[in-house]
Amino acid sequence: MADKTDDKKRDKSGSSDKSDTLKLALIGNLNVGKSLIFNSLTGIGVEISNFPGTTVGMYTGSLVHKDKHYEIIDFPGVYSLDGVNEEETEVRKFLLEKKADRLIAVLDSTRLERNLYLLLQVAEFKIPTVVVLNMTDEAEKQGLVIDGDKLSEILGCPVLKTAAIEGRNIDKIIPLAENGAKTIDAVTRYDDHVEAALRSFSKVNGSDRLSGLLALEGLLPDSDLSETAGVIAAEIEDQHRMSVHQILAANRHNEAKRIKCLIEKDEKFKPSRNFDRLLTRTSTGVPIMTVVLLTTLICVFIIGSVLEEAIVEIFETFLIQPMYALSLPPLAENILYSLLIAVEAGLGIAFPYVFVFYILISVLEDTGYMTRAAFLADRAMHNIGMHGQALIPMVLGFGCNVPAIMAIKQFSERERVIASFLITMVPCSARTVIIAGIVFTFVGLFAALSIYLIVFVLIILTGIVLTKVTPGDQFGMILEMVPMRKPRAKQTLTRAWLRMKEFLFIAMPLLLASSVVLGILQFFGVIAAFQNLFEGFMYSALGLPDYASTSLLFGILRKEMAFETLAILSGTANLGAVMSAAQLYIFAVVSVLFVPCISTIAVLYRQMGLKISLAVCCYTLSLGFVTGIILNALFNIF
Amino acid sequence: MEITECEDYLEAIINNSVEEITPDSLKILADALNKDVSEIEGGLNDLRDEGFIRINDADAYREIKLTHSGRKLGECTIKKHLVLESFFTEILGMDSDSASKEACVLEHGASPDTIKRLKNYIRERGARHGFHARDAHEGHEGHEGHMFNHPHHRGDRDEGMGRNLSEFDEDDAVKILFTDGGSRRTDRLCDMGLIPGETITIKRKLSNGAMVVAIKSSEVGISPEIVRLVFVEKV
Secondary structure (H helix, E strand, C coil): CHHHHHHHHHHHHHHCCHHHCEEEEEEECCCCCHHHHHHHHHCCCEEEEECCCCCCEEEEEEEEECCEEEEEEECCCCCCCCCCCHHHHHHHHHHHCCCCCEEEEEEEHHHHHHHHHHHHHHHCCCCCEEEEEECHHHHHHCCCEECHHHHHHHHCCCEEECECCCCECHHHHHHHHHHCCECCCCCCCCCHHHHHHHHHHHHHCCCCHHHHHHHHCCCCCCCCHHHHHHHHHHHHHHHHCCCHHHHHHHHHHHHHHHHHHHHEECCCCCCCCHHHHHHHCHHHHHHHHHHHHHHHHHHHHHHHHHHHHHHHHHHHHHHHHHHHHCCCCHHHHHHHHHHHHHHHHHHHHHHHHHHHHHHHHHHHHHCCHHHHHHHHHHHHHHHCCCCHHHHHHHHHHHHCHHHHHHCCCCCCHHHHHHHHHHHHHCCCHHHHHHHHHHHHHHCCHHHHHHHHHHHHHHHHHHHHHHHHHCCCCCCCCEEEECCCCCCCHHHHHHHHHHHHHHHHHHHHHHHHHHHHHHHHHHHCCHHHHHHHHHHHHHHHHHCCCCHHHHHHHHHHHCHHHHHHHHHHHHCCCCHHHHCCHHHHHHHHHHHHHCCCCHHHHHHHHHHHHHHHHHHHHHHHHHHHHHHHHHHHHHHHHC | CCHHHHHHHHHHHHHCCCCEECHHHHHHHHHHHCCCHHHHHHHHHHHHHCCCEEEECCCCCEEEEECHHHHHHHHHHHHHHHHHHHHHHHHCCCCHHHHHHHHHHHCCCCCHHHHHHHHHHHHHHHHHHHHHHHCCCCCCCCHHHHHHCCCCCHHHHHCCCCEEHHHCCCCCEEEEEEECCCCCCCHHHHHHCCCCCCEEEEEEECCCCCEEEEECCEEEEECHHHHCCEEEEEC
8 A cells, every 4th residue: 555655646646746746725805814824834934026027925834744845825815716806816817827736715713704705706716625714703793603524525525613812723734625625516506698608608618617707797707708708798787777796695695695605603693882983983093003113113213213223233243343353355355344244234224123113013013903993094195095995005115115016016007106106205214224323313293293294295296196196996895804813823923024124135135235336336446536526516516525415326226325434424323423313304304305215116117117216216216316405495594 | 480480599699609611510400490501691691681691701710799689688588588588487386398499489579668678576575575574584574675676776875775874874774775886886895795674883083084893793984985876774
């Protein structure tokens, strides 16, 4: 027996390595604990990639279980598979191309009906599936009794009850996916006309049920079916005065409700608690939101600066000074120094500021507060051309613009254009370092806060103008309110760590490379030449010393490098000694406003194309210089 | 060539996406029309003479293009066919093969008015029986709402058919009648479960009209411009 299986294995691996790796994909609604399951399964070896040719992210990880290799894919959370937004389109394409061998459908036990709706669609793709009923701990607390066996019987595929937060049954997912996964038998019966159309498609074109459905919804533009389907769909829509999507959605919801009634007992929907009510009422919610967001920012400031100081201290004592003690040849020393300083700057910004920020944001998301804040913020955001959901990327932008820009992809085209401009203006933690390191340290707290004020006013003005000039309709907000939950350390840290990785993957390599380039350029005197070129302008228009222009240039590579470079080029960390308060203030304002960092530009380019990223760069560049020139003029007068 | 024969040809051309004259495509058309291959080419020439298609003789293969009137006639015939077929299968309970054959014959004689009435009849009857019969487990009153939306014309909606969701206040429970968002605008609402026939409760209404509504054991925040697309009645 054992020999036989071994032979089989060898045969398989002989023919192709890939065939030995089973591809498992996690699919589910937003906020069902998918990421936590993914992380518990894969541990830390996670890769962050995009669906080919898009900016829609997916996480992949691999694991070995009993000598077998598995690749696990975590899809972005979706509400349906026949939607037209980018995530839904990409997940659908992925499934249609049969790129996943098994599906692990994660359902939230406390919101079964809505989750079953997606599952019924997943069933139509006929991929072997394991259904995971997650959050059973929450469901038990709410007094919901769910009959998993019955569900398994109805669907014809295995059902596993889990509580990812407690780690309950998570270890059973992989064995079950490997051996037990089955395609779901349950079929949603649609409206008579839809069924008649599907029958005639299968007769005339020999197409399967799934392609028929997708064609009716106009989601298979290139198939032979599309033309006939278009005519029939128009006919059906005319008869029902509903879109095909609505008809299918209604049928699926009915089916989901039917299944739910069969398997769930004692459903007592708990209305939102009083505490929750306070959060969404304007009179109480807005002050709470202001306090929460400000506290978050202040915490990041304080914790960040303490941690950063410690990191810098460690680097200076244990790495940089010993390196000088080695007395290497000048060029090597220069490059090594640039590398070390980049790692120092990277770690100094990434962990103290970005990571702390991500942890706090994850707490806000996990408690469910973020969606309430987004709901309340909708009105204000409306004025600057976006809806409430844009609050999340905007606030994320305070950590780093890169993930914030990544988060705008589910918006409409118009909102993405507006968000591109506004988010790149949000003072990210790197810019906070400039404000804190230069203005707060050498000028004072109120001067530092006034820079924020200037930036916010400019963001609002820009938003108001863009709302008027950007083409397209303002699309409304439809946002699920995540139930209020007590945050759990494990889940929060998992979420923060996943984000952190995304940040490290994108930002760190660029930071290292650019720092080395800076070191080499400086060594060969290119920087001195550059300085001479802009010296006149920098001095007459902005009142800044010559080396400030170089610092600003390197601010494009990474914002906080403007500060680092300024310290290096001026020859002292005590900037107060070489520049006046007005100069430091202007330097900070210009570098905070002007051109986003190179990583942000790169992400913008991927997301929005050349035109928009160029426009954003030109706009912020001129905004930075114009504001600097005005400030300089004002300081000269008073 | 008789007009009925033209209709059969056009139907076969559209259904089989025939775009050029090749031995293969002639064979496909011959099978679809139940004729001999040798007759087909002549038939296509007649069709060209009637002005329903254009044949491009210049190419090595001969490309066929439907003219405007050809496409119109063909699609109209296909529509008639589908309505008749669905009448035979859904209402008369015939098996689909003979329904299709029967429809092939009758589609030529039926006037547009007959087809329209037949279509309406299928719809009305479907609303009353078809859907209920199959989804009897549900048995809710709201069912016709679910499936067939409201039976009135879009233009009638001001005449007392449903009120805008924005007119209601906190703690009101209302039943959704229809949403009016164009094709794709309210897809997300549907996915969230806000479909016609569903009852929702307004949990929160802000002064600008934004709402939080309870639906299917979850809560959904909706901004004012979306709220205005939802038409409901009080329960």
